[in-house]
Amino acid sequence: MIAKNIEKFNEQLTSTHCKLVAVSKTKPIEDLQLAYQAGQRIFGENKSQEMHSKHELLAKDIQWHMIGHLQRNKVKYIAPFVNLVHSIDSIKLIKEIQKEAIKNDRTIDCLLQVYIAKEETKFGFDEEEVMTLLESKELLKFDQVNIVGLMGMATNTTDKDQIRSEFKDLKRIFDFIKNSHETSNVQMVELSMGMSGDYQIAIEEGSTLIRVGSSIFGSRNYA
């Protein structure tokens, strides 16, 4: 099933500029291996230690994406190898990633998580906070952190018009930054939006990275 699902997504994505992040959080190594054998190379996890131990066990050409809230004291577990952090939600976190990037003698690519949903969530910047941050030029100090785009999550609703309008909103912010606020380490390349329930709308609205878990691996059991 997992291999078939990966194939189906690849078919759907061939005519787009969008890549598939296979969200493997909570799933056993065997499931990731099946996806890998089907050609999948980008995996998304939301816990640092889980990502670290899966990285140890699996092929070294896998690109690891952190998609969940990242605590500052856990950056060290993933800093040596992580390919993209989707979930930057504070300047303090950027500061910590800069510190760990220096220790590991590398540059770490990140996305700013922007709050677009009409529901209460704890994480992410709102539009005004993002623009204030970019206008402050404070990010220039963190020269081993590259901000390569934005990530957002739409409201968990069946209202497709609402989901579409939230994705449009994120794309508008992305384009605005791209046109007027790029710097040496802020470049709008990746727009991470869309999950199992709403990835089709996200692709239509310009997503470059869809983060898909349950539609590939089946539902998660947190028990």
Ligand SMILES: *Cc1c(COP(=O)(O)O)cnc(C)c1O
């Ligand atoms: C779990 C998760 C996903 C994947 O969700 P599915 O509905 O299983 O596709 C995508 N993005 C984030 C941030 C997640 O935490």
